[in-house]
Amino acid sequence: xxxxxxxxxxxxxxxxxxxxxxxxxxxxxxxxxxxxxxxxxxxxxxxxxxxxxxxxxxxxxxxxxxxxxxxxxxxxxxxxxxxxxxxxxxxxxxxxxxxxxxxx
Amino acid sequence: xxxxxxxxxxxxxxxxxxxxxxxxxxxxxxxxxxxxxxxxxxxxxxxxxxxxxxxxxxxxxxxxxxxxxxxxxxxxxxxxxxxxxxxxxxxxxxxxxxxxxxxxxxxxxxxxxxxxxxxxxxxxxxxxxxxxxxxxxxxxxxxxxxxxxxxxxxxxxxxxxxxxxxxxxxxxxxxxxxxxxxxxxxxxxxxxxxxxxxxxxxxxxxxxxxxxxxxxxxxxxxxxxxxxxxxxxxxxxxxxxxxxxxxxxxxxxxxxxxxxxxxxxxxxxxxxxxxxxxxxxxxxxxxxxxxxxxxxxxxxxxxxxxxxxxxxxxxxxxxxxxxxxxxxxxxxxxxxxxxxxxxxxxxxxxxxxxxxxxxxxxxxxxxxxxxxxxxxxxxxxxxxxxxxxxxxxxxxxxxxxxxxxxxxxxxxxxxxxxxxxxxxxxxxxxxxxxxxxxxxxxxxxxxxxxxxxxxxxxxxxxxxxxxxxxxxxxxxxxxxxxxxxxxxxxxxxxxxxxxxxxxxxxxxxxxxxxxxxxxxxxxxxxxxxxxxxxxxxxxxxxxxxxxxxxxxxxx
Numbered sequence: 001x002x003x004x005x006x007x008x009x010x011x012x013x014x015x016x017x018x019x020x021x022x023x024x025x026x027x028x029x030x031x032x033x034x035x036x037x038x039x040x041x042x043x044x045x046x047x048x049x050x051x052x053x054x055x056x057x058x059x060x061x062x063x064x065x066x067x068x069x070x071x072x073x074x075x076x077x078x079x080x081x082x083x084x085x086x087x088x089x090x091x092x093x094x095x096x097x098x099x100x101x102x103x104x
Numbered sequence: 105x106x107x108x109x110x111x112x113x114x115x116x117x118x119x120x121x122x123x124x125x126x127x128x129x130x131x132x133x134x135x136x137x138x139x140x141x142x143x144x145x146x147x148x149x150x151x152x153x154x155x156x157x158x159x160x161x162x163x164x165x166x167x168x169x170x171x172x173x174x175x176x177x178x179x180x181x182x183x184x185x186x187x188x189x190x191x192x193x194x195x196x197x198x199x200x201x202x203x204x205x206x207x208x209x210x211x212x213x214x215x216x217x218x219x220x221x222x223x224x225x226x227x228x229x230x231x232x233x234x235x236x237x238x239x240x241x242x243x244x245x246x247x248x249x250x251x252x253x254x255x256x257x258x259x260x261x262x263x264x265x266x267x268x269x270x271x272x273x274x275x276x277x278x279x280x281x282x283x284x285x286x287x288x289x290x291x292x293x294x295x296x297x298x299x300x301x302x303x304x305x306x307x308x309x310x311x312x313x314x315x316x317x318x319x320x321x322x323x324x325x326x327x328x329x330x331x332x333x334x335x336x337x338x339x340x341x342x343x344x345x346x347x348x349x350x351x352x353x354x355x356x357x358x359x360x361x362x363x364x365x366x367x368x369x370x371x372x373x374x375x376x377x378x379x380x381x382x383x384x385x386x387x388x389x390x391x392x393x394x395x396x397x398x399x400x401x402x403x404x405x406x407x408x409x410x411x412x413x414x415x416x417x418x419x420x421x422x423x424x425x426x427x428x429x430x431x432x433x434x435x436x437x438x439x440x441x442x443x444x445x446x447x448x449x450x451x452x453x454x455x456x457x458x459x460x461x462x463x464x465x466x467x468x469x470x471x472x473x474x475x476x477x478x479x480x481x482x483x484x485x486x487x488x489x490x491x492x493x494x495x496x497x498x499x500x501x502x503x504x505x506x507x508x509x510x511x512x513x514x515x516x517x518x519x520x521x522x523x524x525x526x527x528x529x530x531x532x533x534x535x536x537x538x539x540x541x542x543x544x545x546x547x548x549x550x551x552x553x554x555x556x557x558x559x560x561x562x563x564x565x566x567x568x569x570x571x572x573x574x575x576x577x578x579x580x581x582x583x584x585x586x587x588x589x590x591x592x593x594x595x596x597x598x599x600x601x602x603x604x605x606x607x608x609x610x611x612x613x614x615x616x617x618x619x620x621x622x623x624x625x626x627x628x629x630x631x632x633x634x635x636x637x638x639x640x641x642x643x644x645x646x647x648x649x650x651x652x653x654x655x656x657x658x659x
Contacts, residue, residue: 075408081232
């Protein structure tokens with residue numbers, strides 16, 4: 001049928017946001033999460049994943065730029081079966097800052 | 105202690121889940137599962153001719169039964185052929201469990217024969233998917249797949265099972281319980297109260313029903329709400345049948361090919377009560393200009409649909425049935441004489457134009473003649489294109505699950521295999537598949553499956569020897585530069601049907617097409633009913649590209 005005509009996307013914002021995800025620790029979880037961001041053309045600046053003390057669960061940290069689609073992204077993350085919780089932090093969160101020295 | 109192979113375990117779990125028909129095609133990597141299935145006394149297998157056909161047969165069963173239905177495919181091309189049917193189920197929220205064979209675990213990642221990463225490929229088009237790594241996992245994965253497929257907003261789930269996992273023997277104590285629908289949290293009472301107040305105080309409210317009303321089994325509740333509050337009611341393509349088309353409060357389908365008056369009623373509304381719909385672009389046109397003066401109440405089981413396209417003044421997350429049950433006692437009885445009289449006035453001034461509706465040799469006339477020869481027990485499926493929109497506009501749908509169409513993905517080739525699935529799920533009903541010559545050719549091999557089972561499926565082929573909706577758009581919006589949308593050589597569909605062993609009737613040459621049609625529809629068993637349609641019959645009205653719903657052309 002006919003082409004969709006949408007308002008142009010607003011420019012990505014400059015404020016950074018850190019997302020903290022608790023997820024089930026099994027193969028495929030990372031691909032579900034990365035695929036979700038990729039297929040919605042939402043850039044992920046940084047990603048970090050490690051098993052938690054309880055090895056059945058992992059924690060994933062994501063660094064993203066805030067834009068108007070972020071609310072929808074969080075709702076979509078919460079729909080993923082293996083995502084148990086999503087918490088949102090400001091850019092001041094230290095998790096990525098403390099890793100910076102490995103990237104310089 | 106029970107002992108069996110992974111393949112036998114899958115079959116037992118499917119039996120315990122209540123699955124009675126599976127559509128599929130065997131191949132190397134799924135042969136252990138087929139071997140186990142051959143021993144089942146409860147499950148019937150329907151051999152499709154292409155895996156996409158198997159997927160749509162499962163969908164047809166699921167759209168009629170409301171339960172998750174199952175399809176099987178082998179690894180590699182078998183699995184990739186399922187992809188379109190899975191994506192279609194995802195866009196229309198249809199519960200389905202697809203089970204694919206995979207190369208043995210140790211060969212995964214080696215580019216083995218017929219190896220493809222179907223798990224990776226189906227991540228974006230399933231509600232969830234699994235790659236099973238041991239037979240023991242099946243005890244958890246199979247019930248979970250069904251629970252996910254049927255709970256909340258329904259959708260497809262894929263289980264990829266390597267061949268060695270199918271052959272692996274396991275011992276276990278007891279079968280897991282069959283999956284049941286997992287209820288979500290109770291809806292927010294304060295939001296429901298606020299919605300009731302808005303409905304009670306509105307002057308020009310409209311009820312906007314989507315496919316979620318059908319999925320939730322809430323059609324009767326929605327009709328009661330409309331009657332109690334005096335709400336003119338529009339339906340999306342997916343919701344047709346939720347309210348009978350001839351109900352006095354029905355204002356028909358909205359959107360790109362909705363009637364003029366429907367879109368103008370919406371334009372004037374001061375409150376839009378959206379139930380189980382998702383503000384799809386084909387329904388609402390230019391989002392910013394849709395219902396410009398209306399406040400919005402949005403009820404949906406999927407929280408990510410709320411505020412996605414249009415910000416709701418009151419957003420209620422919950423199963424539509426639960427929410428409507430709580431909302432109804434708070435909604436005042438209103439006659440709304442002024443608003444309903446105004447709606448009636450718009451309807452009589454700007455009705456849906458159906459030229460030729462009394463002549464069965466025209467497109468609208470043919471649809472009306474089919475409806476006149478059937479009762480409300482019949483099921484109607486369609487393919488995708490002009491015929492689909494004409495049927496959506498003209499057929500008098502009167503009950504939920506009477507109408508099966510590919511809405512979100514708009515998949516040509518959906519109609520006939522979906523009709524086969526519908527006939528398998530409801531063998532006592534007549535199933536009519538309206539199709540076009542472009543669409544029918546996309547899964548025409550399933551005529552063999554139809555003939556195998558002698559199902560009561562009537563294919564009404566509206567043949568204009570073109571990709572009609574493409575041809576229409578090239579004429580309307582691309583300077584009449586018609587390209588790649590006309591077929592230069594038309595196949596003889598009557599001979600094709602005959603070749604597959606299916607009776608066929610040509611209405612073009614029938615002396616009395618209405619009588620020939622009624623006779624074909626009334627004779628049990630499959631039949632292809634062929635009717636030529638003029639190529640320059642277009643679907644009107646039509647909202648042009650990027651336009652608001654009020655900027656319709658034609659009609």
